[in-house]
């Protein structure tokens with residue numbers, strides 16, 4: 001006998017013959033195994049002949065099964081087994097957490113069956129239009145009414161650890177392939193449940209503390225932002241110096257621009273200062289394409305640090321260490337992501353977050369917190385800063401970097417990003433390539449070449465990269481002669497090779513060398529030879545030194561093959 005509410009509109013079939021029954025009041029009795037249908041207390045009741053049972057896969061819509069086992073023929077029960085409940089998602093133990101998870105799954109159009117040992121609770125769940133059955137977690141027949149093959153994930157969420165353990169056992173016995181997620185109140189219980197076979201274990205106290213910390217982060221980030229603004233406002237008619245580390249990289253430069261933007265939002269004038277070089281083609285393209293105006297203090301004799309009322313130090317934290325500031329400078333603001341000895345860092349305001357992969361990430365958070373519109377150029381610069389400092393999210397990238405990048409991504413100019421990453425080749429670089437190609441000497445799969453007198457050291461590494469594409473070449477060494485040093489750059493894609501070590505072996509004693517297995521560099525002081533006027537002779541000497549030593553270090557006879 002099946003009883004269900006009038007508004008039921010699902011599928012109903014007869015377990016005896018497998019035929020579908022139209023549950024409509026008028027049509028049900030056309031089925032040969034249906035003896036009667038009546039309306040009772042707003043419910044449509046369909047009664048089958050004593051040897052047959054009726055079943056439906058749909059419980060949603062308010063059906064209420066009171067399938068009487070008494071009327072079913074024991075011989076037919078094997079057939080009944082084929083019609084067990086389909087439950088890709090099984091939620092076992094349906095307290096607050098279980099029913100909240102089930103509701104969310106149903107919202108995502110997942111078919112969920114809840115199991116709880118409390119019959120009254122199961123009734124309530126059904127009234128809320130859940131598919132629910134009564135079952136005891138400690139009972140080995142827990143899954144008897146479920147089609148085990150249909151279960152993909154079982155969530156065991158009761159608060160009783162040993163009951164959860166038993167349920168895991170029953171499920172894993174039924175099928176190893178069911179993914180089991182279980183709830184544990186603490187880490188001891190977590191270990192127990194993992195040992196019992198749970199694939200993942202969640203600890204509600206941990207989840208709550210994590211969520212609390214996230215809220216705390218938000219609160220603190222608001223406090224940070226207002227502190228920075230207060231310091232900036234105190235500059236009044238004065239000027240802020242935004243100092244980045246020597247030879248600044250895109251992270252440092254984009255972060256400086258972000259701070260300049262924040263200062264401008266409260267009408268404070270600022271200037272970005274650096275020392276050293278903006279090297280690499282990409283970095284040059286970066287400042288050109290994004291029109292970043294970085295000033296070199298040592299060249300601008302017109303003004304000194306005295307001209308600035310306050311100083312901010314960005315992407316580094318110690319005055320005088322890898323930046324242009326004197327060691328005893330009074331710094332107002334320090335924002336950095338490099339781990340630091342906090343006791344030694346001194347400033348009015350310090351924000352050092354080693355959990356960020358880039359300072360640009362931290363600056364993005366400030367802009368977001370202060371609700372300052374992020375221009376296309378600034379978004380592009382910050383995104384590029386985060387990308388380069390995390391090596392395209394492969395190094396030290398944290399969730400905070402990804403959320404910052406996600407915010408910047410739609411605002412950034414992707415054409416410009418592409419152009420920064422593949423900058424146009426300058427004629428100077430092209431000349432270096434030309435020399436490198438002309439002077440190449442090949443021994444087996446090794447290529448050694450020189451570029452003559454060297455002006456742009458970046459071009460050396462680029463030439464090495466380029467020549468490694470040559471057919472049959474696995475290792476490239478390119479060198480050039482600077483004012484008083486020979487500069488070497490090597491690349492290899494031979495997995496047996498450790499270039500860093502080979503370069504160290506070959507040139508470590510006379511100069512400095514180092515690097516990774518696949519890319520390395522070295523410098524050899526020219527010493528007495530640097531005075532040699534005869535470039536031709538100098539090239540000859542260099543060639544001998546470089547070739548001989550490198551081939552000796554990697555165990556190849558000079559001139560072999």
Ligand SMILES: [Mn+2]
Pocket residue numbers: 251252315337357358359389
């Ligand atoms: Mn950085």
